[in-house]
Amino acid sequence: MPIASINPATGETIKTFEELSDSEIEDKLQNAAETFREYRRTSFADRAERMARAARVLEDKKKQFAETMTGEMGKPIKAAVAEAEKCAWVCRFYSENAEQFLADEAVETNATRSYVHYQPLGPVLAVMPWNFPFWQVFRFAAPALMAGNVALLKHASNVPACALAIEDIFREAGFPAGAFQTLLVGSDKVARVIEDDRVAAVTLTGSEPAGSKVASLAGKLIKKSVLELGGSDPFIVMPSADLDEAARTAVTARTINNGQSCIAAKRFIIAEEIYDEFEQRFVKAMEALNVGNPLDDTVQVGPLATAQILADLEAQVRKSVELGARVLTGGKRLDHVGYYYPPTVLAGIPKNSPAYREELFGPVASLFRVSDVDEAIRIANDTSFGLGASAWTRDLEEQARFIEDIEAGCVFVNGMVASDPRLPFGGVKRSGYGRELSVHGIREFVNIKTVWIK
Numbered sequence: 001m002p003i004a005s006i007n008p009a010t011g012e013t014i015k016t017f018e019e020l021s022d023s024e025i026e027d028k029l030q031n032a033a034e035t036f037r038e039y040r041r042t043s044f045a046d047r048a049e050r051m052a053r054a055a056r057v058l059e060d061k062k063k064q065f066a067e068t069m070t071g072e073m074g075k076p077i078k079a080a081v082a083e084a085e086k087c088a089w090v091c092r093f094y095s096e097n098a099e100q101f102l103a104d105e106a107v108e109t110n111a112t113r114s115y116v117h118y119q120p121l122g123p124v125l126a127v128m129p130w131n132f133p134f135w136q137v138f139r140f141a142a143p144a145l146m147a148g149n150v151a152l153l154k155h156a157s158n159v160p161a162c163a164l165a166i167e168d169i170f171r172e173a174g175f176p177a178g179a180f181q182t183l184l185v186g187s188d189k190v191a192r193v194i195e196d197d198r199v200a201a202v203t204l205t206g207s208e209p210a211g212s213k214v215a216s217l218a219g220k221l222i223k224k225s226v227l228e229l230g231g232s233d234p235f236i237v238m239p240s241a242d243l244d245e246a247a248r249t250a251v252t253a254r255t256i257n258n259g260q261s262c263i264a265a266k267r268f269i270i271a272e273e274i275y276d277e278f279e280q281r282f283v284k285a286m287e288a289l290n291v292g293n294p295l296d297d298t299v300q301v302g303p304l305a306t307a308q309i310l311a312d313l314e315a316q317v318r319k320s321v322e323l324g325a326r327v328l329t330g331g332k333r334l335d336h337v338g339y340y341y342p343p344t345v346l347a348g349i350p351k352n353s354p355a356y357r358e359e360l361f362g363p364v365a366s367l368f369r370v371s372d373v374d375e376a377i378r379i380a381n382d383t384s385f386g387l388g389a390s391a392w393t394r395d396l397e398e399q400a401r402f403i404e405d406i407e408a409g410c411v412f413v414n415g416m417v418a419s420d421p422r423l424p425f426g427g428v429k430r431s432g433y434g435r436e437l438s439v440h441g442i443r444e445f446v447n448i449k450t451v452w453i454k
């Protein structure tokens, strides 16, 4: 794929970018290694000051950054502004908490003194997706830089302007040039970077096949990796739930980011007592969404990010329907320039269909009718993914069952799944391993060094 900004609302190419040559990649790797030697010795106070400045740059220029995001990947402009603000939050969160998260921890043993001491690992490669083109990068970079690591970003090839803007933010905040560098390269160059001895570790947020490739190579080279991969999150509604709030939230949970979020609710598992009522409210609310130009701030659903994503989603829906799924609304791309797909609801989902087995990365919801809590949990877990889950019930026993028995990195009860710098984020099963955010995120790329003194 060429490295290019293509406006998904029009299909027009805004700008294409030259890929880095081998010698330019070499220079950046050398710069990262040399910067790390000095940067690892900087104090937390020093790093915190720069990270707080990065937060201010994000806030001061949030409109400009939002236009860059929307222009390259089509998210509604209001959501893009909110994304820039959330990035400022994660910078501030680690600016204020990193020192405490990585403070020495005394442990009583037979030594005069023994303790755990956290040290940075070195240059970390981040391979990132386009869907939250700022947030995915900042939630990795803020803790990584605060821990004393330096970062190399290989961003998705359709968001190069976002990648370069993020590099500028860290420069403007006062970080040395080698502390955060964007590598404008295709995915075919990722292996060469991981193989380089100067690179200590790798994190990838993206699809399962990309994660598997990157992690196998990292494993072969015995380098630490973190994987944040796909999801097919269940959204379960039981009879005691506040149906009005559940149905309203279900629409947001499915269509957030034009339906292209790893933690978007994708499978709606509804108790039979309330199924018909839920279906009717949900379909009506999906049909009422304002779909259109993402720069218009009344628009709720913009285009899909690329022509390929639109083609893939269309094929998944077509195949599901051929196998027996019913379309309750939507189901066909909009006759419109740009990569528009309407909010769509499918029901009667056959087990062998893409809507049952695969991640649908767009505003397409799959509905399931279940007879009790056991069947709800069985269907929720009948997926290779395990990222998030949302369960709606006022019954405390049911809440306990969902919390205990759903196979996922998080369970949200009576609310939609969302990331928060204070809470760990990540998956189980084929959604990946490792955690981002919170104290757990900053401890992924550190040497947990045992010190024993007599």
Ligand code: NAD
Residues within 6 Å of the ligand: 127, 128, 129, 130, 131, 132, 136, 154, 155, 156, 157, 186, 187, 188, 190, 191, 204, 205, 206, 207, 208, 209, 210, 211, 213, 214, 227, 228, 229, 230, 231, 261, 262, 263, 359, 361, 387, 427, 431, 432
């Ligand atoms: P993708 O896997 O196609 O691309 C992600 C990144 O990996 C890009 O930078 C891409 O260039 C690179 N890449 C792709 N193939 C590679 C390979 N063989 N070797 C090395 N690098 C490779 O994913 P995408 O389409 O950009 O993003 C959508 C996917 O990301 C969805 O599955 C979504 O659920 C997932 N995602 C997960 C999270 C999470 O936190 N778990 C967050 C956002 C997105």
